[in-house]
Amino acid sequence: MLSIEDNEILTRVGPGTPMGELMRRYWIPAVRSDELTEPDSPPLRIRLLCEDLIAFRASDGHVGLIQNACPHRGASLFFGRNEEGGLRCVYHGWKFDVTGACVDMPSEPAESNFKTKVRAKAYPTRERNGIVWAYMGPRTDLPPLPEIEPNMVQPSVVGTSMINCNWSLAIENNLDQAHVIFLHYGSVPHEAIDESWSDRIAAWGPDFKWVIGVTQPQLTSTDTDYGVTKVGFKSHPEDAEDYWRTMNYLFPFYTQNGVGRMGTGCWMVATVPIDDEHSMQWNMRTLVPRNYVAGTNPIQGLLPNTSGWLGRFRFALNDAIDYGIDRELQRSDVTHSGYSGIRNIGDQDRAITETSGPRPDRTAEHLGSTDVLIIRMRRRILELAKKLRDHGTEPIGVNEPWVYKQRSGWTLLPKGVDYWGGTQEMRTEFQKERQPQVITGGTS
């Protein structure tokens, strides 16, 4: 439960809001590289933290991210001509480079120096591993990019999809392990772990026996230098090993889930607010799906993008059609589709989060013991936002890019082995490697 005031702080991200200002201290995933195919290609509408921006790839390949409204009289630069190192407003021909400087003003007399006095707001960008990052904060000495493993190594894959709710709702669902055995697997019978179910269990994950085997995990959550970690523990008396499952929350909008065996790879999700009621989820993974075509968006079930402000990476299944809920399936199915009647796990998550918003009322909620990670996440991010607001304190992680070198997932440890010691290697393997940062297309 949060006070109305804290809930406002948590959920509002526009310019001048405490959370909005906090997020603007960090680099933000803004655009997929494959959305801006080549130099001088069509500009894109990008809404980010409630700001309407236009992204364009300039003639030299650098990506510009500039205010939508031309500084002259507010016409949209979306219609602009992307040519010769800048974006030109078609209304009166004013042209801006990727830094926001006005470099040409053909409507004014040649002797006028008005153009030297006009600047558009433009945000510095960096391009790395298929993502164009933007810095929307106040610093001129830019902080380093966060050292997120799948954004730094190859092979890797990034999936992008929009979710129609406040960023905090989406991220809390990612941090909520407890719903898995209900929403996703509540209709799977306990005997499902025997041999005859082996095909399905392969799809659900080799740890499925533990996922549904013991319904009451023991949880501990801990504050860390990157955010919060949560470790869940399950034990079968007859097994020699115990099951441990780790999830992370990393400032300000990153989550790592417990899916996949720890040590085999890295999965990081950035939940970036588009505005207060829409978010873009960036799934960055080192495990590349079979048949994946490099440089494309692997997310299934999306509509074709449109040029609208909310036209990017929308799911075809949405609240207008109740996420395709099938009541017959809900009555009879014994797989992951049965409990909700919504066929796919990702759609189940969206059905829950999108319909409890677009912005939640957290004065009315009742949090239980399984919500510890959510409670801790809120407390810590609110703390950072208030420290920045009240004391100007640069938040954690901005100047410490290495704290993002984390891995999550499940693992089996011999009974009696200490979790932190036993998983040290698996959690931090990437920290030992000094990865050269390959950055292209940036602007300063």
Added chain:
Amino acid sequence: MLSAEENEQLTHVGPATLMGDLLRQYWVPALMSSEVPVPDGAPVRVRLLAENLIAFRTTAGKVGLIQDACPHRAASFFFGRNEEDGLRCVYHGWKFDITGQCVDMLNEPEESRFDRKVKATAYPCVERGGLVWTYMGPRTTPPPLPELEPNLRLEVEGRGSLRANMFDWNWFQCMENNMDTSHQGILHFGSVPLEDALDPEKAQQAYAGPVEDLKYIVATRSTKFIVKDTEFGCSYGAYRPADDGKNYFRTMHWAFPWVTMTPVIKLGQVASCVLTVPIDDYHTMSWGLTTGRLDAPIAPTAGGGNADRGLLPNTPDWLGRFRLGFFQETSQTGRYDFGIDRDVQKTSRTVTGYSGLPSVPVQDGAITWSQGPIVDRTREHLGTTDSMVIRVRRRLLAAAKALRENGVVPPGVDEPGMYRQRSGWALVPEDKDFWEELRPLREAFQREDLKVSSPVG
């Protein structure tokens, strides 16, 4: 640049707002006569200056414009029975005439005479040139109608045409675009090279409209402005060098409160104007009146001025009249790309080339839509080519404040002849003053005695 307060004053038009009070001093274009074609025909929803009204034509053929909400318990008159010189609310049968007087009250006892005490707000209407004008102001005897040449000629001579279309954004940015001649050589003709403009055949390929002056526009993209305060509002002469010691002048007028006369073709060849009338703070009806070529014989425009303009059929809802097809299409799909073609934008040398948008109206529509429902004027950067826009804002705000604070009647209300102006382009010798030089052509209509009497309903 305006303060947030000034921007709100300029753009908000409801009852008792600063601008709303000023606009209500004038006759307001409300609907086309053809929207209420027959006596006792179906009533029409008309929103005007953020008021919901119902228009109807009575048995005697007069047009009434009455508040939407029945004075009894606010049921809508839209469902009303239009019969025997009045509109009857279908809820309890109360009936009102075009003055707003309740003339029948079925559900009250005959001896109650309660009907005499009930009056609805109703605005007097006058029809001229196919346009129904209404007066929403405080006077009991309305002022005279403005003497707009195309409105008079259509009424008296049957010359010219009337068109209307709705924009889904604030009235003032629509009007600003009409007085912004400096975008002409950029948004519309920015991709036409001078060599094409100099060749009449190629010029016509670049643009299907009048192209006689295109060479001057594309030869010099920047424009110098002379802006004048006039008795009716403001005028500009926007000039560029032409040939033989002459300047190419585009002269345009803005007349209180929403009349713009843009330089469509050569001065003297046509009389036209646009009336930019707020439906509410976020929607606008743009009325276009033109005589057509004055040197051509009178011939009615087939289908009226709205033919072939890509309008959707009117619907009965408040925002259902004269909708632009291209805007509805792009907004309903959420694309808001207005059919932009980026290949055309990269390669074309024609009127569609600079923006990639398919026509001049779409280009103007896309730009003014993109400024937002109400453009934020606290963030703009105005240059020398915006001097007309700056002046008009100042004149309007000053007149609105003078009315509110000192009761000063604004320009034009009691001087209908002031509206007898023409605009257009002309070549003016460099050593002559354009204003004096062009006066005979500009004021030609003032010497004509074309008048109609306007009995007020």
